[in-house]
Amino acid sequence: MRYLYGLAILSCLILWSSCRNDFETVASTGSLEFSKDTVYLDTIFSNIGSSTYNLKVYNRSDEDINIPTVRLAEGEASNYRLNVDGVPGKVFENVQILAKDSIFIFIETTFNVNNLPTNPKEFLYTDQLLFDSGGNEQKVELVTLVKDAVFLFPEKYPDGSYEAINLGTDDDPFLVKGFYLEDNELTFTNEKPYVIYGFAAVPSNKTLTVEAGARVHFHNLSGIIVEENGTLKTMGEKSNDPELMENEVIFEGDRLEPGFSDIPGQWYAIWLRSGSVNNEFKFTTIKNSTFGIRMENSPLSLKNVQIYNSTNIGLLAIHSAIDGENMVINNSGQSSLAIQLGGSYTFRHCTFANYWTEGFRSFPSVVIANYAEYFDGSSTVTEVHDLVAANFTNCIIYGNERREFGLLKDDQAIFNFKFENSLVHFEDPTGEFSNDPLYDFTNAALYPATKFNIDPVFQDTELNNFNIESGTSGADGIGKPGVLPTEDLNGTTRGNSQQDPPDAGAYESIEF
Template sequence: MKRLLSFFICFGILLFWSSCRDDFEFSPSKGNLKFAKDTVYLDTVFTNIGSSTYNLKVYNRSNDDIVIPTIQLENGVNSFYRMNVDGGTGLVGAQEGKFFEDVELLANDSLFIFIETTIDIETLSNSDTQFLYTDKILFDSGSNQQDVDLVTLVKDAVFIYPNRDATTGIVETLSFDVDGDGNDDETTLQGRFLEDNELTFTNEKPYVIYGYAGVDNGKTLTMEAGARVHFHADSGIIVTDGGTLNINGELSTDLDALENEVILESDRLEPLFEDVPGQWGTIWLFNGSENNTITYTTIKNATIGILSEGNQDATNDKLTITNSQIYNSSSFGLLGRATSISAENVVINNSGQSSFAGTLGGKYNFTHCTIANYWNNSFRQFPALLLNDFVLDENGTAIVNDLDEANFTNCIVYGNDNPEFLLENEGDVFNYKFTNCLLRFSNSNLENTGNYMFDDTNFYTGNSFNDDPNFEDPFENLMRIGEDSGANGIALSLNPTGSDLLNSARNSTEPDCGAYESVVFED
């Protein structure tokens, strides 16, 4: 009985004490909120494509619990922005995500506002290809009103995407002759073939591709200088039998803007995704495509930068690539399979496997190229450069094809692993030669054995091994070489001597290896 009486006494005291507290009474805010930033930049978005989610932290630095009477967008229901305040979406209906009432904020506490946008540029401007869209978040009103600016750059674009069946929701897939029997085969690749009026990419607007854009038999896709091409996840370009790709970039004067280069990258424009590998598929030069040329082009953040298959016996090389860069490929930078590739002044770096792999034989000629791999996102299985003449079938049996030639002249083959080139053959025709290259190879178990007889002038002439190439910053894809580079002055003088990737004249008597002539780095 005494215990029960004590309980009721304590309960009564607690109830009385609680009723006297004013800790949970909220007073109206007085315009003294603090903000983590005074402007929220939502970076660049394409018209009608949703942005990433950005956040704004709002602080109550006072010792009072407050209530913010209203949080709203200045443009109201017509704003292209939408908000979420600490998990709430605000009023229902048209004002959802636009208007919030009586938002409580404890003393010395904070809340998050999450902001997104999807903007239709045609409602803003009928002529501009890009537009700066702004709004404000308004906190309270009258003399207590505070605000934070919202700013987004919106770009108009040409969108290329497969059709979707309105009834079934099934997305169109590509059909073409996969096995070479003369009949079209259905594939699982979402995409469609480009129409004739879509076969020239200009620099007027960026292009955004969903799925695979196909180049059909007898058609040529031309990309003009300054074109910008963006790919959604699992997207790319496929050039099928009888098709051709010509990417015609030109020398740029601004090394940051690369205004005249053609740039192929992801459709994620936020800085956070600027150097993220594997955001899209590949440029696929399928068996039978022909006379493909790429110059002054940057390809970045793909799964495979370029995949070239077949046609090693073609009169003209299947792919000629010059003055170009391939970076941040989650698998291979440039992958050849029984194909023919000619490359000059090309830089390939940061690949999840090999930066260049010539597999199942083929014909390859690389001159003044930098084939490097400073991948540090995960373990990689292969070196920067891989050559072989076989592929294993499902039973583990090697299918062999001749490596007719693989010539590397005045190249740098280097990286953050060792060795950085691997030569594997199962057949008898395996022709390769390294001439006046800077190579990274230090392996006592392999040196002077098999394909690594470095004194055999049939395969190795004038090369230098394991000297620091003195790259500017290879982890950031800055691949110029400095005055202390081991590649300086060791290249074979060619006729004509030509220019490097930046159009700097090469030394006529002692040129440097790789795609760049050496420079003095600025502090």
């Protein structure tokens, strides 16, 4: 296991030109035009190649022109790279552009922290792309934010293989590329971002503590695994600026370009393995993974947690125990919340939504089951466990499909659930579920004071903004007084009386 402190930047330059020698040209006169006068290359981490950025160079004149030189101001010492007609380099001569035509310049970089004389947390790295020289010289600025980071990754062996974790048994191994965190790596601070390659595993009888304001980034197919008797605690705190979220813990992918800010499936999951203990998440955002949290036979406390943009499931709980409050989960390729093989669950003032638009979705936002089916190699096996409780109080369950919750019961086990003072989206226009007692919405024992199919009027589902509008939201004023927490996800005090009841969901209503 190794530690690497690195810097990272984004920027790159591949230059594409229509370089030809079979037509007459005139020298450039400094009249080139550019699609940008400054190319801002977004932040990446040390030794991770950036995305490709482009610049277009126009020849607006009626004559074919020749640019004597196209080069980086820092020349061969520059960390930006150029490529002209497939030939790499940093200085090029006699680049030609036809009349009323243009060429593309693409920009990229990789930066090594060892190139720096000091080790700041972040700085701006700049260079210039120069066209021609002397009185005809024109330039385009190149600007990249460079960030320092802590890199955690599995060891690579001399034979080219990597350190691995066995998620199976000795007789039936299932190996994934990963490593166990050492004692000096079991606290993630907010001093520098962390970048994880492969799976970082919390060993048995150890606790990984992620401090308030920490940022944890994952490479493709990476994540955190918490082993039996291991513990994960993310100790975020309420932020002063809801946009900066400076005190929250954030888990996301390692591509920092704006175009990747909401792309699902960039990393795998936070995986709480069977028998992990005392797991706790406070003021935490998990985004752009395959599973946000995947847990098996484990306890978990969730307070002020947001999970967005999961290609599969936001929160998958298998025969587990969860106490959740002020949660929001949205934009999942399957379900935002999936409960399998029973367990015990309590959710208060949570918003489980699903407005997935990346493709077809065949699962409701919330699925609750006391069984699971799997193939054992020869036949399909059904495993059943008691659903001791699945209680939703002052919650919203909504989305862009007709039915946004599903109940899957096996009569061989207990199946206890209750939706109280909540807002639920479930349409049954053909009466398919009219004779199923699980969906008897007049049953006050199962659905006390719960409302159905009244638009919650979310502020902006595409931006994962699930504030609700005062006076028009179906969740406005339908909550049960006296249900903790007393403050919503924004820190606003909730109503707490029959005359001033709270709203359902993670947010108290506001004026848009």
